[in-house]
Amino acid sequence: MITRSTSDIWVGCPRPNPASRLRLFCFPYAGGGALSYSAWWRELPAHTELCAIKLPGREARMSEQPFDRLTPLVHALATALEGWLTKPFAFYGHSLGALVSFELARELRRRGAPLPRHLFVSGRRAPHLPTAAPLHGLSDAEFLAWLRRMGGTPEEVLSEPELLALFLPVLRADVAVNEAEPFVPGAPLDCPISAFGGLDDERAGRADLEAWRELTRGPFRVEMFPGGHFFVRSAREPLLRSVSALLDGVERDLPA
Numbered sequence: 001m002i003t004r005s006t007s008d009i010w011v012g013c014p015r016p017n018p019a020s021r022l023r024l025f026c027f028p029y030a031g032g033g034a035l036s037y038s039a040w041w042r043e044l045p046a047h048t049e050l051c052a053i054k055l056p057g058r059e060a061r062m063s064e065q066p067f068d069r070l071t072p073l074v075h076a077l078a079t080a081l082e083g084w085l086t087k088p089f090a091f092y093g094h095s096l097g098a099l100v101s102f103e104l105a106r107e108l109r110r111r112g113a114p115l116p117r118h119l120f121v122s123g124r125r126a127p128h129l130p131t132a133a134p135l136h137g138l139s140d141a142e143f144l145a146w147l148r149r150m151g152g153t154p155e156e157v158l159s160e161p162e163l164l165a166l167f168l169p170v171l172r173a174d175v176a177v178n179e180a181e182p183f184v185p186g187a188p189l190d191c192p193i194s195a196f197g198g199l200d201d202e203r204a205g206r207a208d209l210e211a212w213r214e215l216t217r218g219p220f221r222v223e224m225f226p227g228g229h230f231f232v233r234s235a236r237e238p239l240l241r242s243v244s245a246l247l248d249g250v251e252r253d254l255p256a
Contacts, residue, residue, distance in 0.1 A: 009061065010080040012052045015041040020049035021251050022117070023089040024243075025081070027097030027104075029123065029232075030174035031153065031167065033058040036094075036232075043240040047251045051084065053077070053097075057170040066173040070103060070181045078107045088254055090118040090247065094232045095204075096178045098124035102215070105189055115191060117250045119216075120243060122196035123229055125208030126215060127183045135175050140168070147171075149202075150229050192218040194246055196239060198231030199224050 011025070012034045024044065026037040034052035041050040055073075057066030067073035077100070085108075093101035098121035105116055135146060147153045158164060193216040195209040206224060213220045223242055225235035232239060 010054055010077065011084055012054050013049060014038045014052065015050065017041075017046075017049035020087065021047040021254055022247060023049045023051050023084065023087050024247065025051045025053060025084075025089060025091050025101070025116075027053045027091065027093035027101045028055060029095035029097055030178060031058075031171040032094075032097075035059060040240065043237070043244065045244050045247055045251065048244075048247050049087075051089075057173065062166070066170050068173040068176040068180070070099070070177050073100065073177055074103045074107050077104050078111060078113070082113070085114045088117050088250070089114070090120065090250060091116045092120040092243065093122070093124075095123040095229065096174050098122060099127050099178055102127060102189075105191065106186060109189070115189075117191060117253075118246060119189065119191050119193045120196065120246075121193060121209075121212060122232055122239075123198065123201060123204050125204045126211035128185065128214065129208060129211055131179050134179050143168070143172070188214065189216045190218055191216065192246075193220050194242075195220075195222045196231075196242070197222070197224050198227040198229055198235070200226075200228040201231070203229060 014037075026034075026040065028034065028036050034054045037050065037052040044050060054061060055066065056064035067076070081104075091101035091105060093099070101116075101119060102121060105119060108115055135143065138146065144158060147158060148155075153167075193212050195212045197204050197206060197209045206222060209222045212222075225231045225239055227234040
């Protein structure tokens with residue numbers, strides 16, 4: 001049995017909340033880390049404990065080899081989170097994190113483990129849709145040009161060879177996780193799914209988000225925010241208001 005103490009390498013709580021009724025596990029986008037969510041606890045309901053997923057290859061785990069395929073990553077996460085699923089919980093994932101959190105929910109179902117009460121996916125087209133313009137085979141020059149178009153990576157990283165040498169292998173591995181394995185059809189999830197998008201996101205438009213509807217038997221909604229792919233930063237306040245309102249609904253439905 002994996003306990004919380006042995007799996008803390010995978011999960012960080014910027015503000016531990018032992019009295020919480022819910023946990024919200026947040027999964028990073030490609031190239032991102034747990035720090036992307038480190039301030040979210042300030043804007044979430046008091047009944048929710050923020051738990052940010054820490055992936056190999058970045059931040060405190062920089063010396064570790066990043067995963068470059070989805071299935072082994074999901075299996076490792078499902079095992080690592082066993083000791084954390086002692087309270088009702090929800091998943092939030094942005095871009096790559098949306099895919100990882102969805103597939104993790106399916107893996108938990110296969111294992112007979114507790115399932116999320118709500119799945120929040122943002123900035124990522126539904127996984128059963130064809131991949132839009134695959135990226136993991138691009139040359140370094142083409143890959144850097146794409147990064148600049150997306151606007152999520154600081155220019156000081158892209159223009160500094162030493163920083164780029166650290167960042168690029170992790171990002172390329174993450175993109176391979178996102179794209180390299182074909183989608184395997186399966187029964188829809190039973191939990192509600194909320195899909196969030198940026199109005200100017202060239203890789204995940206409203207129709208791409210609406211397709212997540214096919215992957216749940218539960219309630220489904222789409223909400224669009226101003227901004228591009230990284231609306232999760234630029235529109236953080238309205239996004240977290242929506243997430244918080246939905247988490248309030250989950251908490252109200254929990255047994256007293």
